[in-house]
Amino acid sequence: MSDVIDKIPYLDLTKEFSELESEWFELIRETGARGSFILGPNVKAFEKEVANYVGSKYAVSVANGTDALMLSLRGLGIGPGDEVITTPYTFFATSESIDMVGATPVFADILPDSFVIDPESVRQKITKKTKAIMPVHLFGYPANMEELKKIADEHNLKIIEDCAQAFGASNSKHRVGSQGDTGCFSFYPTKVLGCYGDGGIITTSDKELVDHLHKLRNHGAVKPFVHDEIGTNSRLDEVQAALLRIKLKRINQAINHRSQVAVNYSEQLQDVLTAVPMAPENGIHAYNLYTVRAKNRDALRQHLTDSNVGTSLCYPQPLHLQPVYSELGYQAGDLPVAEAACENALSLPVYPDMPKQHVDHACKLIKDFYK
Numbered sequence: 001m002s003d004v005i006d007k008i009p010y011l012d013l014t015k016e017f018s019e020l021e022s023e024w025f026e027l028i029r030e031t032g033a034r035g036s037f038i039l040g041p042n043v044k045a046f047e048k049e050v051a052n053y054v055g056s057k058y059a060v061s062v063a064n065g066t067d068a069l070m071l072s073l074r075g076l077g078i079g080p081g082d083e084v085i086t087t088p089y090t091f092f093a094t095s096e097s098i099d100m101v102g103a104t105p106v107f108a109d110i111l112p113d114s115f116v117i118d119p120e121s122v123r124q125k126i127t128k129k130t131k132a133i134m135p136v137h138l139f140g141y142p143a144n145m146e147e148l149k150k151i152a153d154e155h156n157l158k159i160i161e162d163c164a165q166a167f168g169a170s171n172s173k174h175r176v177g178s179q180g181d182t183g184c185f186s187f188y189p190t191k192v193l194g195c196y197g198d199g200g201i202i203t204t205s206d207k208e209l210v211d212h213l214h215k216l217r218n219h220g221a222v223k224p225f226v227h228d229e230i231g232t233n234s235r236l237d238e239v240q241a242a243l244l245r246i247k248l249k250r251i252n253q254a255i256n257h258r259s260q261v262a263v264n265y266s267e268q269l270q271d272v273l274t275a276v277p278m279a280p281e282n283g284i285h286a287y288n289l290y291t292v293r294a295k296n297r298d299a300l301r302q303h304l305t306d307s308n309v310g311t312s313l314c315y316p317q318p319l320h321l322q323p324v325y326s327e328l329g330y331q332a333g334d335l336p337v338a339e340a341a342c343e344n345a346l347s348l349p350v351y352p353d354m355p356k357q358h359v360d361h362a363c364k365l366i367k368d369f370y371k
Ligand SMILES: Cc1ncc(COP(=O)(O)O)c(C=O)c1O
Pocket: 064, 065, 066, 067, 090, 091, 093, 094, 136, 162, 164, 165, 185, 186, 187, 188, 198, 199, 200
């Protein structure tokens, strides 16, 4: 079978689209016939469905995951002079959102086995200016919310969960997005729950914050044409909400498929690679990405590229060493676990309906490389 595979894309959403197309187009037609394109019935229903699924009381949809983080910070009153502790091993939007509200990101190191923020390192970074912790449930693996909540309670800090990559992930029965002051999700197409454009949502159980977020996402308007603060335009489109409602109905099935792909990879690669990802004890890894640690990572990646297998480097450079943060004064060696991950982590293909033969073929190529 593997003989006939000439290409394995890093990500392929086309089969999923063809399966959802007719149901989604029907909902788009209904939306058009109704003539209600912004904050319409699909957006409102989707917000309730997400809150239900995640286990929070409320959800407020926004235009993308970056806005979900930025508006959470604004809604929680975090701004200039404040510090927010986060991970350097994540997509740039995480720390960017902190800068967007005028606060300062402070980077803590990560755990070597799971790539998520190390609660002990968080403790060491707390100062008088610290106002919040922003853990990232990276690649679909939930950060240790129990420990982080203990730290937050001891120091009176807010927690803004970056759940962009982890819809449906859970730790000790709690889904991500239900334990912090807010949970911030992205519906960028590559995410576990992705739309066909941009989208995001904030989950919370704080009603006062919900009222504030409704205002902030709509130009700070208390009622039409009356503005009592500066907000922004950050709303989820009705047609994307319609698609997301269809996909949410199948989300457990989608996550199960990703888990099967991951188990299949791990069984074949655990003795070949330095480390393969594992689900947390008593929890669910949503496997938005399947990221391994590999010796000679760059040569392995080249070998896979030459064999038409797509891969990605998530992430090649830690945020504390990004040029934009040079003024913060971090040096190479400050956060060694994150820096090492940037040297040896490699993300392999995983996507909806990825066939087992593709996983087997990629594994065979990896085993050949290390022979
Ligand atoms: C960890 C993380 N945080 C935040 C974001 C930002 O989400 P969006 O692209 O929807 O703004 C992303 C998206 O890639 C992400 O991976």
